[in-house]
Amino acid sequence: MKPKPRLSRDLVDPSSRSIQALERRLFLKSSLSLGAITLLSGCNVTDSEAVQRVLWAMSRWNDRAQAALFDPQRLAPTYPESAITRPFPFNAFYTEDEVPEVDPTDYRLELAGAIRDKRPWQLTQLYALPQITQITRHVCVEGWSAIGKWGGVNFRVFLELIGADLTAKYVGFKCADDYYTSIDMATALHPQTLLTLRYADQVLPPRYGFPMKLRIPTKLGFKNPKHIMAIFVTNDYPGGYWEDKGYNWFSGL
Numbered sequence: 001m002k003p004k005p006r007l008s009r010d011l012v013d014p015s016s017r018s019i020q021a022l023e024r025r026l027f028l029k030s031s032l033s034l035g036a037i038t039l040l041s042g043c044n045v046t047d048s049e050a051v052q053r054v055l056w057a058m059s060r061w062n063d064r065a066q067a068a069l070f071d072p073q074r075l076a077p078t079y080p081e082s083a084i085t086r087p088f089p090f091n092a093f094y095t096e097d098e099v100p101e102v103d104p105t106d107y108r109l110e111l112a113g114a115i116r117d118k119r120p121w122q123l124t125q126l127y128a129l130p131q132i133t134q135i136t137r138h139v140c141v142e143g144w145s146a147i148g149k150w151g152g153v154n155f156r157v158f159l160e161l162i163g164a165d166l167t168a169k170y171v172g173f174k175c176a177d178d179y180y181t182s183i184d185m186a187t188a189l190h191p192q193t194l195l196t197l198r199y200a201d202q203v204l205p206p207r208y209g210f211p212m213k214l215r216i217p218t219k220l221g222f223k224n225p226k227h228i229m230a231i232f233v234t235n236d237y238p239g240g241y242w243e244d245k246g247y248n249w250f251s252g253l
């Protein structure tokens, strides 16, 4: 009997955390082992770059499959005020004492890419747009979820207002910390995707992403960028902070 092909961690670049994260993601969802993938793809497990290429290709294929299954009109559940989690948890890739301080007076939201009107936005201009609120559940990949109340501008309305190319593939976000992420256009246009300026009927506090975050109740927490400084529309895959480390890019709920 042939020994079962198996990838031992030390055969690939051990410093490659993205390989390990990708491995975990893909193997939770499929019954393939990395050994089987290397047999199918014909690449040598000792060639970590080739393995990496195959895994990333599988991951992007998985993103497209998930995007095809996404129902752009299906609504995430909403909750009564009594269901709100207090206090709402803070989370970031750093601790709460390191939350970036964004000065509201010189804040300008930058716009780039496939957008007709790229004039930057001041906070007062964003506050003057029609506002809505929603109470939804935030689900973090680290194993907790919490219900919160967010307020702000329907993101689709904002994208239409600035003349974004709504046929482009991606909307990307750059944040005041070193965080960045991107979403598919269908999710950007989802009726519950919210350009968020308020939390619990107050101006969004620093820990929850002042001056602005994107709240997406149809996606995992890490797809909800806080402290947004720039928004861009593009057809070139922009990736993201956790996504580039191997977390699944689509990450829908």
Ligand SMILES: Nc1nc2c(c(=O)[nH]1)N[C@H]1C(S)=C(S)[C@@H](COP(=O)(O)O)O[C@H]1N2
Binding pocket: 088, 089, 090, 091, 092, 093, 094, 139, 140, 141, 175, 176, 177, 179, 180, 207, 208, 209, 221, 222, 223, 224, 225, 226, 227
């Ligand atoms: N700019 C920025 N946005 C971010 C993060 C971050 O580290 N920086 N962390 C993400 C993750 S993993 C989660 S769970 C949520 C946490 O949001 P909260 O602090 O409002 O609970 O923010 C997301 N957006």
Ligand SMILES: [Mo]
Binding pocket: 091, 139, 140, 141, 142, 221, 222
């Ligand atoms: Mo998260």
